Amino acid sequence: MSDQLLQKIIKIFIYVLMGVSAVFIVFFYFGGVVEGTAGTEYEQPVVTEAFIIWAYILAGLALLFTILFPLIRMILNPQHAKKTGIGIVVVALVVFVSYQLASDEPLQLAAESEWNTPEVVQWAGAGLGTLYTLLALAFLSILYTELVRFFK
Numbered sequence: 001m002s003d004q005l006l007q008k009i010i011k012i013f014i015y016v017l018m019g020v021s022a023v024f025i026v027f028f029y030f031g032g033v034v035e036g037t038a039g040t041e042y043e044q045p046v047v048t049e050a051f052i053i054w055a056y057i058l059a060g061l062a063l064l065f066t067i068l069f070p071l072i073r074m075i076l077n078p079q080h081a082k083k084t085g086i087g088i089v090v091v092a093l094v095v096f097v098s099y100q101l102a103s104d105e106p107l108q109l110a111a112e113s114e115w116n117t118p119e120v121v122q123w124a125g126a127g128l129g130t131l132y133t134l135l136a137l138a139f140l141s142i143l144y145t146e147l148v149r150f151f152k
Helices: 003-030 048-076 078-101 118-151
Strands: none
Touching (some): 003 048, 048 078, 078 118
């Protein structure tokens, strides 16, 4: 498959996703509200559940393509496989270190929660640690790139 054809297919796919999203937005704001909630502080659009499902679908597609495209690139261009592999190992290492450093002590909440378990708390802490570490690495890489360009 040629690059131009692939780019055209991707462009059409993106426009379809944007179009469906625009339709959901229009229905969300102008499609009416659930009976009994109209005029109250908790007014709920009729399509709220469908809108949330659509958001899950978009997030799933983003995750799928985030995993799929690097794999396709590695297969089509094995020279870049080393760089992609290094990136995957770095992210896995950051997640591992964040998990090891995260506390598993349940939170002291006013009300009990089924989510306040040592496993969930540790994974939540690992997720936050991973997020902060990757944000810091992204910021530092941007700063490094700009400084190198400035001094060249």
